[in-house]
Amino acid sequence: GAGVSQSPSNKVTEKGKDVELRCDPISGHTALYWYRQSLGQGLEFLIYFQGNSAPDKSGLPSDRFSAERTGGSVSTLTIQRTQQEDSAVYLCASSLSTDFSNQPQHFGDGTRLSIL
Amino acid sequence: GNSVTQMEGPVTLSEEAFLTINCTYTATGYPSLFWYVQYPGEGLQLLLKATKADDKGSNKGFEATYRKETTSFHLEKGSVQVSDSAVYFCALNGGKLIFGQGTELSVKP
Numbered sequence: 001g002a003g004v005s006q007s008p009s010n011k012v013t014e015k016g017k018d019v020e021l022r023c024d025p026i027s028g029h030t031a032l033y034w035y036r037q038s039l040g041q042g043l044e045f046l047i048y049f050q051g052n053s054a055p056d057k058s059g060l061p062s063d064r065f066s067a068e069r070t071g072g073s074v075s076t077l078t079i080q081r082t083q084q085e086d087s088a089v090y091l092c093a094s095s096l097s098t099d100f101s102n103q104p105q106h107f108g109d110g111t112r113l114s115i116l
Numbered sequence: 117g118n119s120v121t122q123m124e125g126p127v128t129l130s131e132e133a134f135l136t137i138n139c140t141y142t143a144t145g146y147p148s149l150f151w152y153v154q155y156p157g158e159g160l161q162l163l164l165k166a167t168k169a170d171d172k173g174s175n176k177g178f179e180a181t182y183r184k185e186t187t188s189f190h191l192e193k194g195s196v197q198v199s200d201s202a203v204y205f206c207a208l209n210g211g212k213l214i215f216g217q218g219t220e221l222s223v224k225p
Binding site: 033035042043045048056059091093103104105106107108109110 | 148150152158159160161162165205209211212213214215216217218
């Protein structure tokens with residue numbers, strides 16, 4: 001398919017474990033975003049990557065969260081020493097650029113993370 | 117900073133009723149504005165967008181007009197269907213999307 005692909009679709013893990021979430025953006029999209037959707041907080045921005053520029057990490061909630069984007073394509077969001085409050089749906093999106101003007105972001109179906 | 121405020125839900129309507137979901141924003145500069153929709157069990161989908169003042173975005177019978185003077189981007193549809201039941205998110209794009217809290221719409225036959 002031509003859309004944003006995320007894996008796994010569901011992840012259940014024990015508190016204290018590390019998890020890795022993967023995002024494969026739409027081919028040719030230079031901007032990639034991670035968001036988190038949770039009941040209490042709605043949709044929150046986490047981090048974005050634009051080309052070879054330094055990522056904007058201003059939304060990461062703690063230093064347990066990190067993300068990489070290798071080769072300007074696939075991205076991995078890593079959460080270390082998971083806590084129960086990390087339980088949420090993690091959404092990835094991509095767009096042609098971060099130009100303010102008009103580029104919409106296209107979302108994947110998300111990874112539902114549950115911390116026991 | 118940038119922010120978006122949406123009308124609280126849930127909103128329950130009968131089929132063929134008129135829909136308005138209010139959205140107002142606070143922003144520096146002139147961001148693009150979007151409505152996204154999330155159908156039950158599905159991911160976020162772009163519904164419509166507007167990139168400058170007085171632009172009207174439209175799709176699937178939904179419309180929203182970018183009103184700079186009232187800093188609003190209200191979503192409207194003249195006649196809703198059961199299939200429109202979903203959660204609707206207003207968002208502004210200042211490089212990253214800032215979302216409203218979402219409004220759940222339920223349309224009854």
